[in-house]
Amino acid sequence: MSNAPILLTPGPLTTSSRTRQAMMVDWGSWDQEFNQLTASLCEQLLAIVNGADSHHCVPLQGSGTFAVEAAIGTLVPRDGKVLVLINGAYGQRLAKICKVIGRAYSTFETAEDEPTTAADVDRLLAADPAITHVALIHCETSTGILNPLPEIAQVIARHGKRLIIDAMSSFGALPIDAAQVPFDALIAASGKCLEGVPGMGFVFANKASLAAAAGNSPSLAMDLQDQHAYMAKTGQWRFTPPTHVVAALHEALLQYNEEGGLPARHQRYASNCKVLLDGMAAIGLRSFLPAEIQAPIIVTFHAPNDPRYQFKDFYERVKAKGFILYPGKLTQVETFRVGCIGVVGPDGMQAAVNAVAQVLREMEVLDI
Numbered sequence: 114m115s116n117a118p119i120l121l122t123p124g125p126l127t128t129s130s131r132t133r134q135a136m137m138v139d140w141g142s143w144d145q146e147f148n149q150l151t152a153s154l155c156e157q158l159l160a161i162v163n164g165a166d167s168h169h170c171v172p173l174q175g176s177g178t179f180a181v182e183a184a185i186g187t188l189v190p191r192d193g194k195v196l197v198l199i200n201g202a203y204g205q206r207l208a209k210i211c212k213v214i215g216r217a218y219s220t221f222e223t224a225e226d227e228p229t230t231a232a233d234v235d236r237l238l239a240a241d242p243a244i245t246h247v248a249l250i251h252c253e254t255s256t257g258i259l260n261p262l263p264e265i266a267q268v269i270a271r272h273g274k275r276l277i278i279d280a281m282s283s284f285g286a287l288p289i290d291a292a293q294v295p296f297d298a299l300i301a302a303s304g305k306c307l308e309g310v311p312g313m314g315f316v317f318a319n320k321a322s323l324a325a326a327a328g329n330s331p332s333l334a335m336d337l338q339d340q341h342a343y344m345a346k347t348g349q350w351r352f353t354p355p356t357h358v359v360a361a362l363h364e365a366l367l368q369y370n371e372e373g374g375l376p377a378r379h380q381r382y383a384s385n386c387k388v389l390l391d392g393m394a395a396i397g398l399r400s401f402l403p404a405e406i407q408a409p410i411i412v413t414f415h416a417p418n419d420p421r422y423q424f425k426d427f428y429e430r431v432k433a434k435g436f437i438l439y440p441g442k443l444t445q446v447e448t449f450r451v452g453c454i455g456v457v458g459p460d461g462m463q464a465a466v467n468a469v470a471q472v473l474r475e476m477e478v479l480d481i
């Protein structure tokens with residue numbers, strides 16, 4: 114495995130061998146030990162957001178989007194209306210979920226390099242009293258932009274509305290305190306900043322809101338209220354649990370805590386991001402976002418403005434040197450992305466920058 118490339122992507126990402134090793138056991142879903150693993154997982158996850166008093170942690174099988182769709186379908190009543198704040202592809206996906214599951218919604222879209230502001234939300238809520246919920250992406254992974262969650266959450270609470278946060282790519286690395294940031298639901302998944310393997314999401318759902326959500330969900334399998342009620346009663350998942358994913362995430366959380374928890378994880382990713390930004394700037398590659406709104410999760414770079422540059426070729430050559438990059442997701446400008454998350458440190462990031470420089474020289478795109 115040591116010569117497998119490092120994934121500089123927003124998930125799946127590089128995991129430790131210890132985490133992968135934890136999947137070498139076949140657990141039974143009725144097994145008391147497995148149920149304890151799930152319970153311990155939920156307890157540890159809640160502690161990361163300081164949410165034990167106010168929220169339940171409801172795990173769900175599937176990729177992150179499954180949990181987002183489940184949260185909206187479960188917590189937004191059938192006669193509710195969602196204001197969706199958009200500055201990238203994941204925000205667009207929130208609106209699409211509302212559309213597909215039949216929840217009324219409106220959208221507010223800013224440019225991909227422009228955070229939504231609390232003032233925007235204040236104005237939008239004042240203008241439309243039908244809105245019951247606001248849905249927001251914390252770190253919009255399509256660029257790496259950070260939206261000002263605490264300020265927006267305060268405005269929403271002041272209006273007496275409810276907040277649903279997609280914190281998929283920030284949870285575990287950027288601080289969010291449930292006692293300071295009021296939310297109805299915060300959604301994340303196993304295979305991002307916690308450095309587990311992909312396969313399950315989890316939703317921190319406000320206890321009172323979840324209790325009042327029976328019958329809201331348009332789906333049986335994605336009904337978080339039912340999932341939680343069954344789990345509270347039996348200790349088991351409602352349907353076949355992703356046993357190996359749970360075991361891997363549990364092991365990944367042990368390492369998260371050994372590393373020093375959120376502050377340490379944040380620090381490592383911030384160091385990764387700095388090495389990446391400085392190194393790429395030194396070889397003439399510009400980042401798409403200004404530093405003030407760049408989250409230390411994933412960085413979008415402008416592609417070299419040279420006809421000899423093709424992403425596919427670039428990607429394959431960098432992969433041959435041990436690093437997997439990510440394509441850009443912007444429609445207007447040619448970009449590529451590099452993740453700062455996963456089991457990788459500043460030395461690894463420097464090696465990635467060196468590989469990129471070497472490849473661009475080979476492609477005769479860079480003359481340094």
Ligand SMILES: *Cc1c(COP(=O)(O)O)cnc(C)c1O
Nearest residue numbers: 176177178179203254279281282
């Ligand atoms: C990764 C991610 C998701 C979930 O994507 P899946 O492909 O379903 O795992 C949702 N929102 C954001 C912001 C993400 O980064």
